[in-house]
Amino acid sequence: CNGHQWELRIYPGGNGEAAEGKVTVLLNHRSKGRITTRYIAKIIDKFGEIARVGSSPERRTYDGDSKSWGFPNFISRSKILNES
Numbered sequence: 001c002n003g004h005q006w007e008l009r010i011y012p013g014g015n016g017e018a019a020e021g022k023v024t025v026l027l028n029h030r031s032k033g034r035i036t037t038r039y040i041a042k043i044i045d046k047f048g049e050i051a052r053v054g055s056s057p058e059r060r061t062y063d064g065d066s067k068s069w070g071f072p073n074f075i076s077r078s079k080i081l082n083e084s
Contacts, residue, residue, distance in 0.1 A: 005030040009068065017072035023080065025054070026070035029062035036061045043075055051079060 011024040018024045025041045040055045052075040060069040 002035075003031070004033075004035055009070075012077060015072060019073050021077050022073040023075050023077055024070065024072050025074040026068040028068040034061065034063045039069070041071060041074065043080065045080075051075065 007028040007030050009024075009026040009028055011018070011026075014020070014022045015024040015026075027039050027041075029035060036059050038056045038059055040053065042053050043051045045051045054071045054074055056069065062069070
């Protein structure tokens with residue numbers, strides 16, 4: 001996007017900040033330089049329905065040192081793994 005490289009990190013078992021049983025979703029800026037942005041993450045279930053939407057509460061600034069912003073407790077693993 002606009003010459004910037006991004007990395008989406010998904011931790012099905014959460015990361016160090018996540019509560020037990022939660023999935024973590026992080027957006028990592030991989031380019032040099034500074035950028036300020038807002039972002040939206042969505043999980044779509046196997047039926048094509050939106051299971052969860054999260055958006056940045058405010059503009060986030062990435063300053064080129066691989067800073068990640070996102071959602072440590074984005075969705076429960078059990079909701080994703082639900083077979084119904």
